[in-house]
Amino acid sequence: MPERDHDRSVEHVLRHVLPGDVPAQQQSTCPDAETIAAWHEGTLRAEDAAAMERHVADCPRCRTLMAAFIQTTPVAPALESFWRRWHLGWAVPLATAATAAALWIAPPNTPQLQLSSRAASPVSVDATAPATPPPALSPATAAAEPSAPTSAESLQASGAAATSQLRKSLSENESNLARLADERAAADAAPSTRIEADKRERATITAAPRAFAAAREAAAPAEIVAPGGVARWRIVSGQQIEWSPAARNEWGPATIEAPDVLTAGAAPSATVCWIVGRRGAVYVTTDGMRFMRVPFPEMSDLVAVTATDERTATVSGDDGRSWSTTDQGRTWSAGQ
Amino acid sequence: MASWRIPDALVARLYETARADRWALPVAPFAAALERSAGNTFAAEPDPRALERHLTSLHLEDLALACACAAGHESAWEHFVREHRPLLYKAAAAIDPTGGSRELADSLYGELFGLAERDGARRSLFEYFHGRSTLSTWLRAVLAQRHVDRVRSARRFEELPAEEAPDLARASVAHQPHAARYVELMRRAVVAAVARLTPKDRLRLGYYYAHDLTLAQIGRALKEHEATVSRNLARARRDIRRDVERQLRDRERMSPSEIEECFAAVVEDVGSLDVADLLGGVRKKSQEDRSKERPEGASA
Numbered sequence: 001m002p003e004r005d006h007d008r009s010v011e012h013v014l015r016h017v018l019p020g021d022v023p024a025q026q027q028s029t030c031p032d033a034e035t036i037a038a039w040h041e042g043t044l045r046a047e048d049a050a051a052m053e054r055h056v057a058d059c060p061r062c063r064t065l066m067a068a069f070i071q072t073t074p075v076a077p078a079l080e081s082f083w084r085r086w087h088l089g090w091a092v093p094l095a096t097a098a099t100a101a102a103l104w105i106a107p108p109n110t111p112q113l114q115l116s117s118r119a120a121s122p123v124s125v126d127a128t129a130p131a132t133p134p135p136a137l138s139p140a141t142a143a144a145e146p147s148a149p150t151s152a153e154s155l156q157a158s159g160a161a162a163t164s165q166l167r168k169s170l171s172e173n174e175s176n177l178a179r180l181a182d183e184r185a186a187a188d189a190a191p192s193t194r195i196e197a198d199k200r201e202r203a204t205i206t207a208a209p210r211a212f213a214a215a216r217e218a219a220a221p222a223e224i225v226a227p228g229g230v231a232r233w234r235i236v237s238g239q240q241i242e243w244s245p246a247a248r249n250e251w252g253p254a255t256i257e258a259p260d261v262l263t264a265g266a267a268p269s270a271t272v273c274w275i276v277g278r279r280g281a282v283y284v285t286t287d288g289m290r291f292m293r294v295p296f297p298e299m300s301d302l303v304a305v306t307a308t309d310e311r312t313a314t315v316s317g318d319d320g321r322s323w324s325t326t327d328q329g330r331t332w333s334a335g336q
Numbered sequence: 337m338a339s340w341r342i343p344d345a346l347v348a349r350l351y352e353t354a355r356a357d358r359w360a361l362p363v364a365p366f367a368a369a370l371e372r373s374a375g376n377t378f379a380a381e382p383d384p385r386a387l388e389r390h391l392t393s394l395h396l397e398d399l400a401l402a403c404a405c406a407a408g409h410e411s412a413w414e415h416f417v418r419e420h421r422p423l424l425y426k427a428a429a430a431i432d433p434t435g436g437s438r439e440l441a442d443s444l445y446g447e448l449f450g451l452a453e454r455d456g457a458r459r460s461l462f463e464y465f466h467g468r469s470t471l472s473t474w475l476r477a478v479l480a481q482r483h484v485d486r487v488r489s490a491r492r493f494e495e496l497p498a499e500e501a502p503d504l505a506r507a508s509v510a511h512q513p514h515a516a517r518y519v520e521l522m523r524r525a526v527v528a529a530v531a532r533l534t535p536k537d538r539l540r541l542g543y544y545y546a547h548d549l550t551l552a553q554i555g556r557a558l559k560e561h562e563a564t565v566s567r568n569l570a571r572a573r574r575d576i577r578r579d580v581e582r583q584l585r586d587r588e589r590m591s592p593s594e595i596e597e598c599f600a601a602v603v604e605d606v607g608s609l610d611v612a613d614l615l616g617g618v619r620k621k622s623q624e625d626r627s628k629e630r631p632e633g634a635s636a
Binding site: 003005006007008009010011012013014015016017018032033034035036037038040041042043050053054056057058060061063064065066067068069070071072073236237239240242251252253254255 | 487
């Protein structure tokens with residue numbers, strides 16, 4: 001039986017013994033309401049706070065009380081590290097600026113842009129129509145004048161839609177509705193289905209891969225859903241994975257030791273999930289919970305993965321390259 | 337109340353800081369509240385500087401408000417009703433969204449007003465507020481306390497579970513001769529392993545596994561980031577697993593295959609309730625065994 005199954009057994013027992021079977025280390029008097037309140041507010045002296053923690057850990061009544069009390073706690077905006085605030089604060093403008101820069105700089109008739117415009121065809125009237133060289137719009141003008149469906153404008157629309165998608169995720173994750181209200185309004189103004197937005201996201205990868213990768217990373221946690229929704233995984237804070245098996249809405253920590261930032265995943269079945277990240281990080285789980293590092297020959301920043309089973313997967317780097325394996329990473333072939 | 341007095345000059349300064357004059361609160365009841373608070377913290381007369389440090393660290397404005405409400409000052413009550421009463425009902429709704437705690441909030445409100453009398457005098461619950469936390473947090477803590485005590489009290493009168501579950505448990509273990517013993521060994525090993533964790537780890541596990549709090553809620557309670565909670569839970573679970581494996585190997589002298597069977601026994605042929613059934617069956621069996629004065633482990 002693998003360690004993951006042992007962990008599951010431990011969890012099973014924990015659910016039954018923790019309500020009260022664990023013997024108290026030392027029995028002390030239950031604290032009064034004011035001490036509980038002061039503990040919660042962090043105003044107790046260090047030794048009193050430690051005593052409280054010991055007591056509540058071992059006293060079923062006080063732990064239940066604290067669990068009820070926590071539910072009454074108003075939800076404050078999540079505390080973020082300085083780095084995360086900086087990172088997220090710049091992710092959306094960075095993505096937008098990079099997309100606009102791609103519009104500004106890239107020649108409209110290059111094969112790459114034409115490919116992008118085809119990928120973004122749901123908003124263009126006729127993707128096969130001859131592309132007219134657009135006038136050299138400044139980013140500001142381009143944003144202000146959404147009109148005829150040229151290839152460049154299609155790309156612009158695709159970039160805007162992808163950015164709005166990211167903004168939506170950011171606003172959900174960071175509970176910062178006020179700051180992102182304007183971006184949301186912009187997202188509402190660009191009607192598109194989720195599938196269309198995904199296509200545009202892929203188009204944007206071609207146009208501005210690094211900016212997209214950074215913004216996508218900022219938009220984590222993204223959910224990775226197994227076919228039929230029978231299991232889900234999500235990347236939390238870039239380096240943790242949580243798993244929700246059996247289509248339940250309960251998330252538990254999965255085991256992964258990831259020193260690098262994780263960016264994307266794919267789940268071909270209820271127990272198999274591939275995760276990729278920066279600097280050639282590739283992981284796979286075959287039991288849903290315990291992720292193993294898969295050898296990978298490059299130090300590329302990986303931003304996407306598709307998988308058909310526990311052995312076969314294709315990963316994509318932020319520079320547009322891709323690699324495939326059919327033996328769970330023992331060997332990789334480039335460009336397939 | 338303390339047997340020593342707080343210097344008048346200090347009381348006057350604290351009275352001003354607390355803006356107690358807003359409620360037309362006389363100095364004497366405010367001084368008495370300060371002395372109750374100090375007496376609650378210091379067993380003996382403290383060093384003047386320690387006393388001042390303690391008193392100035394109090395939430396003085398809230399203490400003055402509580403004092404004025406306890407004394408029945410109308411303007412203070414109006415303020416309390418406007419600012420704090422909605423929070424009280426909101427907290428009650430959060431504890432029990434079905435509305436069950438609304439009654440508790442009403443009852444608590446009555447106690448705050450001082451409906452109960454002791455020795456012929458009106459006693460307000462506000463007298464138990466000493467200013468060590470904010471008034472709103474204290475109110476939520478009192479409400480949670482009442483809620484939990486009511487739930488625990490109600491459980492004492494619940495019917496005992498029907499006998500079918502243990503019977504089913506016996507049936508389920510009948511075709512696995514060692515299952516009951518393995519489940520009990522696992523339970524004991526996990527309990528011992530949990531007891532060896534740090535209090536914070538035990539608390540985190542308890543919130544997560546016994547009370548089904550979300551990672552975010554646990555994070556708010558322990559002042560940790562959600563990801564940190566997740567990581568620490570995973571580490572604690574791994575520590576428990578290793579500890580249990582060690583116990584089974586070293587203390588119970590089990591072979592690797594027996595250890596595997598032990599771990600498998602708690603999850604085999606079941607849904608989530610089966611282990612509870614098994615444990616129920618084992619516990620009942622253990623109780624019967626104890627009643628026959630058999631030694632511990634007789635259920636094995």
